[in-house]
Amino acid sequence: MTVEKQQELIRSVFGVLCSRAEKVSNFMEVDSIFGPDSRLVYKHYATLYFIFVFDSSENELAMLDLIQVFVETLDKCFRNVCELDIVFNYNKLHSILDEIISGGQVLETSSTEIMRAVEEISKSESASNSISLVPKTVSGWRSR
Amino acid sequence: MASPSLMDNLFQRSLDDIIKGLRHQQSTESTFISKVIEEIRREIKTTDLQTKSTALQKLTYLNSIHYIDMSWASFHAIECISSPAFAHKKIGYLAISQSFNESTPVILLISNQLRKDLNSGNEFEVFVRKKAVGVVFRLFEKYPDAVRVCFKRLVESLESSDSQILSAVVGVFCELASKDPRSYLPLAPEFYRILVGSRNNWVLIKVLKIFANLAPLEPRLAKRVVEPICDHLRKTGAKSMVFECIRTVATSFTEYESAVKLAAVKIREFLLEDDPNLKYLGLHGLSIMAPKHLWAVLENKDIVIQSLNDEDPNIKLESLCLVMAMVSESNVVEICRVLVNYALKSDLEFCNEILGSILSTCCQNVYEIITDFDWYVSLLGEMSRIPHCQKGGRY
Numbered sequence: 001m002t003v004e005k006q007q008e009l010i011r012s013v014f015g016v017l018c019s020r021a022e023k024v025s026n027f028m029e030v031d032s033i034f035g036p037d038s039r040l041v042y043k044h045y046a047t048l049y050f051i052f053v054f055d056s057s058e059n060e061l062a063m064l065d066l067i068q069v070f071v072e073t074l075d076k077c078f079r080n081v082c083e084l085d086i087v088f089n090y091n092k093l094h095s096i097l098d099e100i101i102s103g104g105q106v107l108e109t110s111s112t113e114i115m116r117a118v119e120e121i122s123k124s125e126s127a128s129n130s131i132s133l134v135p136k137t138v139s140g141w142r143s144r
Numbered sequence: 145m146a147s148p149s150l151m152d153n154l155f156q157r158s159l160d161d162i163i164k165g166l167r168h169q170q171s172t173e174s175t176f177i178s179k180v181i182e183e184i185r186r187e188i189k190t191t192d193l194q195t196k197s198t199a200l201q202k203l204t205y206l207n208s209i210h211y212i213d214m215s216w217a218s219f220h221a222i223e224c225i226s227s228p229a230f231a232h233k234k235i236g237y238l239a240i241s242q243s244f245n246e247s248t249p250v251i252l253l254i255s256n257q258l259r260k261d262l263n264s265g266n267e268f269e270v271f272v273r274k275k276a277v278g279v280v281f282r283l284f285e286k287y288p289d290a291v292r293v294c295f296k297r298l299v300e301s302l303e304s305s306d307s308q309i310l311s312a313v314v315g316v317f318c319e320l321a322s323k324d325p326r327s328y329l330p331l332a333p334e335f336y337r338i339l340v341g342s343r344n345n346w347v348l349i350k351v352l353k354i355f356a357n358l359a360p361l362e363p364r365l366a367k368r369v370v371e372p373i374c375d376h377l378r379k380t381g382a383k384s385m386v387f388e389c390i391r392t393v394a395t396s397f398t399e400y401e402s403a404v405k406l407a408a409v410k411i412r413e414f415l416l417e418d419d420p421n422l423k424y425l426g427l428h429g430l431s432i433m434a435p436k437h438l439w440a441v442l443e444n445k446d447i448v449i450q451s452l453n454d455e456d457p458n459i460k461l462e463s464l465c466l467v468m469a470m471v472s473e474s475n476v477v478e479i480c481r482v483l484v485n486y487a488l489k490s491d492l493e494f495c496n497e498i499l500g501s502i503l504s505t506c507c508q509n510v511y512e513i514i515t516d517f518d519w520y521v522s523l524l525g526e527m528s529r530i531p532h533c534q535k536g537g538r539y
Contacts, residue, residue: 001245003211024456025420057318059349060425061384088163090205094238105315107308109346121234128229129194 009033013051017042027060043067047083058106066109070100073111077118095121156187156195159202177210188220197224197232204239214243222253225261233261291320302334307344314338314350325357332358332365340372345382352392359396370400377406386410387425394432408433408440415447420456427451427462434469441466452486460494468505473513476506480523487530495532502527 012033020028020042030040034053041063042051050067071081073096078085086093099114100107108114157165162180169176180202187199200220206212217239224236244251301313317335321328335358339351352373359366370393377389393400393407407429414426427448433440441448448470451463471479480502487498502523506514514520527533 003207003213007211021455023420025424025458027421027424027458057315057322057350057353059384059388061387061421062346062349064421065384087167088160090159090163090208091201095234102312105312106346107312109311125231125234128231 013040013053017049017051026064041067043071045071048081048086066100066106069109069111069114070096073100073114073118076111076115092118092122156198157183157202158198159205162202162205177206177212180206181212188217193224193227193229193232196220197227197235200224200239201235204235204242207242214239215248218244218248218250222250222257225254225257299331299334302331302338307347310338310344311346311350314347314354318350318353321354321357325361328354329358329361329365332362336369336372339369339376345380345385348376348385349388352388356392356396366397366400370397370403373397374403374406377403377410383414383422387414387429390429391432394429394437398433398436404433404437404440408437408443411440412444415444420454420459423451423454424456424458424462427459427466431462431465431469434466438469441470445470449482452483457494461497464494464497464501468501471505471513473515476513477516477519480506484523484527484530487527487532490532492532492534495530496534499527499530499533 013030016028016030016033026041026043028040028042030038030053034040037056038053039055039060040051040053041060042049043064044050050070052063052067054063074081074085074093077092077096078089095118096114099117100109108117157180165176165180166173184199184203184206187195188203190196190199200217203212203214203217207214221236221239221243224232225240227233227236240254244254298313298316301309302317304310304313317328317331335351335354338347339355342348342351355365355369355373359369373389373392376385377393380386380389390407390410393403397403411426411429411433414422414429417423417426430441430444430448448463448466451459452467454460454463467479467483483498483502487495490498506520511517511520
């Protein structure tokens, strides 16, 4: 998918969500954006919006639960996650997401299990990074 | 191009540095980004994999959040995944999953590295095997022949005690069975075993979807499976399971009166909830039942009509469809009266939905349900005079 197409999709989703009222259902049909039979589920916590797009192979309420699992995991990982945590932890966010969904299939729905896997991955990452003794990054130097 | 200075080589900005930098720039963001891309283009050419992967990570971030094209870096991504260091591999694979597509020239080079990584019996093996199952479906979409090659392994995985592997495999079969159910009918006994034995709701939901596709093909299968499904419907505590059972029964087990009646009872429970999600799904369940079991809709007529007034657009639309499903020769006048009243009170969008529905239902089968054309013509006149009406051209 080209970057232009990605931008267009995100703009469409934003357009569809920003006019939603507060206490209504969390589902929307998005055939016009993502093709036939597609729906999205969203949940909104303060300034953070979480949106999952899915098709008829998924159950609506299960998808709503999955957002909950994702947010709970983020909370465990960052202790009361806020917008800044997500902005500065791009790498970790992907680690978490990769444990939950891979190739479009849901793999794990227990936030404890996800955290355990993410911690192991972080350990492997830092172990492989400690090969370089001299920090090559500016922030690495500052912290010495 | 000037060769990189000593200072440039010594200090590479990390992803964190870039993010902080971006947040401090308010008006000159695009200049900042251009400078960063220039740095990345220089850094990424290095043979040092640590520097290369940091550059790739920054580029992936810019691609993801700021829509910067990264297709030019595809070969560098391949180099990163060939690093023995886990951190570099991870950065490389993320870059690949975000930016590669079928037309990426170097895509064939991945398969060699993938094979090495999948076989490598190191501590990452566990993560990798689970991910592999999820990825397999993507292959099947493009190369249906591949299904035959992996089939034996996939079926074996149905007996796995690892819940992640089972979830992924059942998910893959769910998608395959929805496209070509007949080919997966022979696996019914395996799915039956899971249906009666598993306690994992995610897996059960997928199995229900599979049976919704298989049951119409084989009545003897439907007969065996309907009772365990009703059992789940009666006993489960999870609303997602309740809804999936309702949907399965309403879609593929419509001849089983007691199952349908049980589903209707559960739908009513959803309709009476305050939670708009449950209410919406209850109405949705009713519309799946409507074609063969209109009695269920009629039984809940009051709630359906009341829902026309709901503040939730999903609920309003769903109840409008249900109201139209209830229309017949005997009640068309009354229903149109109720609907026109609602249209007068509604916003532009819903008003036109209502009017549109009235028009299309009335003219179905060459005006089959209209017995009094004088009344119909005056109704058309009334509708065209409604302030929000945009359907004038259709008369």
